[in-house]
Structure formats: C-alpha cells, structure tokens
Amino acid sequence: xxxxxxxxxxxxxxxxxxxxxxxxxxxxxxxxxxxxxxxxxxxxxxxxxxxxxxxxxxxxxxxxxxxxxxxxxxxxxxxxxxxxxxxxxxxxxxxxxxxxxxxxxxxxxxxxxxxxxxxxxxxxxxxxxxxxxxxxxxxxxxxxxxxxxxxxxxxxxx
Numbered sequence: 001x002x003x004x005x006x007x008x009x010x011x012x013x014x015x016x017x018x019x020x021x022x023x024x025x026x027x028x029x030x031x032x033x034x035x036x037x038x039x040x041x042x043x044x045x046x047x048x049x050x051x052x053x054x055x056x057x058x059x060x061x062x063x064x065x066x067x068x069x070x071x072x073x074x075x076x077x078x079x080x081x082x083x084x085x086x087x088x089x090x091x092x093x094x095x096x097x098x099x100x101x102x103x104x105x106x107x108x109x110x111x112x113x114x115x116x117x118x119x120x121x122x123x124x125x126x127x128x129x130x131x132x133x134x135x136x137x138x139x140x141x142x143x144x145x146x147x148x149x150x151x152x153x154x155x156x157x158x
Contacts, residue, residue, distance in 0.1 A: 020111050020121070023129045024104040025093050031128060032103035038123040043106055048088065049080035051098030077101040083109045 024032070036042060053075060060071040079091045079101040089109025091101040107124065111117045 017108070017112070020125050021090075021092075021104070021108060023125050023132065024091070024107055026132055027100075027104075027128050029097055029100040029103065031131075032100060032107065035107070035124040035128070036103070038120065039110075043110060044084045045081040045106055045109070047079070048082050049078065051077055051079040051101045053077045053096045053098070079105045081105040081109060085113065087112050 027035075054077075055073045056076045058071045058074050059068050061068055074094060075096055077093050077096055077098055077100070079098065080088065081091075081102065082088050083106075087109040089105040089107065089112070091104030091106075091108060093101045093104060107120070111120050111125070
C-alpha cells in the first residue's frame with residue numbers, strides 16, 4: 001500500500017480494511033479454510049511474524065458509557081505474512097489458534113489487491129458477515145426472552 005498524506009484515501013480505505021479484519025477475526029478456522037476454495041490456487045507467502053500468542057489488556061466502561069477501567073487480560077494470537085506480490089497482511093484473533101491468525105493475515109493481504117479484493121469481498125467477506133449478523137440476531141432474540149423489567153413488577157400491597 002502506497003503511503004500518502006492523511007488527507008487522501010488509499011486502497012483499501014481504512015474503514016473497509018477494519019471491517020473485513022473484524023469479519024475475518026470472528027470467523028472460525030474452518031470457515032477461513034473453506035473460504036480458501038474461492039481462490040484459484042493457494043497463495044504463496046512468507047511469515048514476517050509467525051503466529052505467536054500473548055496477552056492483551058481488555059478495557060471496559062462502567063455502565064457501557066462511563067469511565068474506562070481495566071477489566072482484565074485476554075489471550076490473543078497474531079501473525080504477519082507477506083505475499084509474493086509484496087502485499088503484507090496482519091491477523092489478530094482472540095485465543096490461541098495460530099492457523100486462524102495465519103488465515104486472517106493471508107486474506108487481509110489478498111483483500112488489499114485492487115484486482116483480487118472486490119471478488120473476495122463478494123465471495124468470502126459478504127457471506128461471512130451475513131452469517132455472523134444472523135448468528136448475532138439469533139443470540140439477541142434468545143437473550144431478549146429472558147429480560148426482566150423490574151420497573152413494571154408489582155411490589156404488592158403496602
């Protein structure tokens with residue numbers, strides 16, 4: 001990716017890359033390996049940083065909107081690869097799955113290519129994002145049935 005000043009947008013736009021990295025990071029290793037079938041041939045790459053696992057500090061906000069505090073630590077695996085084309089991809093995933101981090105990095109590098117990127121967006125990212133959204137909707141609906149509204153409960157006679 002060519003470096004430019006902050007007033008111009010480069011391929012891919014930062015928000016697009018953040019979006020596909022979020023989708024890839026939530027995907028299972030099975031889904032990522034299955035998505036590789038969308039490629040005509042597996043990409044050749046070399047590790048700039050092989051998969052390695054470590055800890056990251058998780059921050060939260062009191063009440064979701066209040067002051068930030070340190071919630072705890074979470075295990076994260078990261079990986080950086082470089083394709084033969086020179087494109088560099090990164091992968092960060094929660095947990096200890098090095099293969100998953102590797103596939104995220106490979107797809108990140110492939111998606112940065114102006115020729116390969118748009119078809120991969122349609123064939124890989126869009127279906128994964130749709131499946132993740134549907135899963136989230138099912139979870140939200142299942143959780144909503146357990147909601148208790150304490151303000152409408154009758155306390156009884158005084």
